[in-house]
Amino acid sequence: MSYNNSEDVKKLMANIGDLKTYAVIPAAGKGLRVSGDVSEPKQYNIVCDKPLIYHTINACLRIKWISKVIVVFDDSNYQKMKNIVDDIKHQKRVHLVVGSITRHGSIANGIDSIAAMKWPLPDIVVIHDGARPLLEEQLLIHLVDSAVKYGASGVICKLTSTVLSVSNDNLLDKALDRSQYFASETPQAFRYNLIKDAYNQCSQQDFDFNTECLDLVQKYTSSAVKLIEANPSEYFKVTFKKDIYTAEGMLREKKDVLLHCDFHCESQVDYRFISELREGLEKTFSNVAFFNNSSAIQLTYNPLIVRILIKFCNSWKDITEKSLSKCDSMIYLIITCDNTIDSLYKEMNCWVKSKTNDIKKFFVIHSNLDELNKHKDRLIKTVLYLSKQSPIELSGQIFFM
Incomplete structure (x- = not known):
């Protein structure tokens, strides 16, 4: 089944149309690899006349069946983030939550806010990084459908560079077969109860060093994880300065x-x-x-x-x-x-x-x-x-x- 096939997408949308889906966007990081300046995290860099995070939030809002978009941010940038959200149409679906010093801590705060706000509990939670301004509805429909069936699902992309195993003293150990490995990207989709249970069981080491939500869910809930391959030219994270220009070009074409x-x-x-x-x-x-x-x-x-x-x-x-x-x-x-x-x-x-x-x-x-x-x-x-x-x-x- 292709996630670009319109007939497949219609069938899947009929299956998931009644589900309540929330999105959590972690955007509390410093993004030093882009700017090197702690005063301007990468999610606030201007792309196509707007901050990068504006485009990510707007991409989620364009998907009408996402009921709430929870943006997790660094509290030192509250006014900046509030101004961005105030500039967005349909902003009533957007909710700001203060993040943590780690990615998992921020996501956990976002998920905990659902019960704290006494909202209706969702069936599915979608996690999508704030530094990823592109989001394709057809692919997300497949991810949500897979999360319903398996418990969790995520986007993967083929590696484009050779992967090396390196010894402690920085000597080549061996070259790995890159066809056996993939890069994990977002969006990712989870049954709400599973992602919440996984974070409730996380150790401090998980919060400090683990960066993969799919791994946590598999580790603590024994859920299966369905992986869906996507185009690496579109599903990338703005990490370095050159990625800003790539994102700008792609957003213009979109x-x-x-x-x-x-x-x-x-x-x-x-x-x-x-x-x-x-x-x-x-x-x-x-x-x-x-x-x-x-x-x-x-x-x-x-x-x-x-x-x-x-x-x-x-x-x-x-x-x-x-x-x-x-x-x-x-x-x-x-x-x-x-x-x-x-x-x-x-x-x-x-x-x-x-x-x-x-x-x-x-x-x-x-x-x-x-x-x-x-x-x-x-x-x-x-x-x-x-x-x-x-x-x-x-x-x-x-x-x-």
Whole structure:
């Protein structure tokens, strides 16, 4: 059974749909291998204009059947974490819990908080590291289903480097067969009673030196552990500075692109470039949705959603009257029959600048109807660049084609 097979996922979702699932995100570490600076743990490093932990929390919240997201943090960064959570939509599902000096201590605090808060006890607890901003729902469905069947489940990835056994004096002992070993990643899923029992039985040595939740559950509950192999290019932990750049690139590709066409193509002009633009977007991004008018979709404030609104009108003055919803990133592609752009530039520039109060990254592209086919390729390249990079330094600019 493949975790990417949509039919398999539908069947499994039917099996687990009635389960109560909570997520625990340990995010109390110092992350010194990234910054080397104890004042700025890695989970607060900025990635795609937001702290890394913002993306991890948001990834959990996008999975609607996760009822609660428990974020375990270092109490010295309380205000910083609170500000991040306050900036997230659906924040009522997010709960902050003070962590410990060790990873297992922090996770245990998160799990103990469930009973302490007198919430309904969950069937399943998902554990996902705060330094892992990517989370795929299809894979998580398989993990939860496996946790129901076996007790515990986790993601593993093939090793990409040779593994060596080294003696105490740093001499080579032997090279291990890496095909027999895997890297343990998160998310991991557990029956609530099993992960709670495991932590209740942990020794101090476990808390201080063990870093593997799956091992603790197997050790103290005799539960079977189901392992599911995943793509190592996606399921990695931000550990070193280079991983920040990898995460940024992958999050940009994971953006949701909403393409609104605010007119009827067939009744006005043959806009062949729209199909080519759509094709270019689908090659660049994982999720592209097309709508034939801007009112067909609910607009939500999300830094990983890019809205591309294509508007046809007779005059620039039709544009200045349009009300635009507050959002993080919008590309407003305007096609007009108006040939008096130069005289209106100052007026339009003021209007665009005023909209940046509500739209953080607002880019306006103008093309005259008569010049559309001539500039089609440059137009598409500009939209693709602005969609992927969203350069904030260009926000409020008008691009004339």
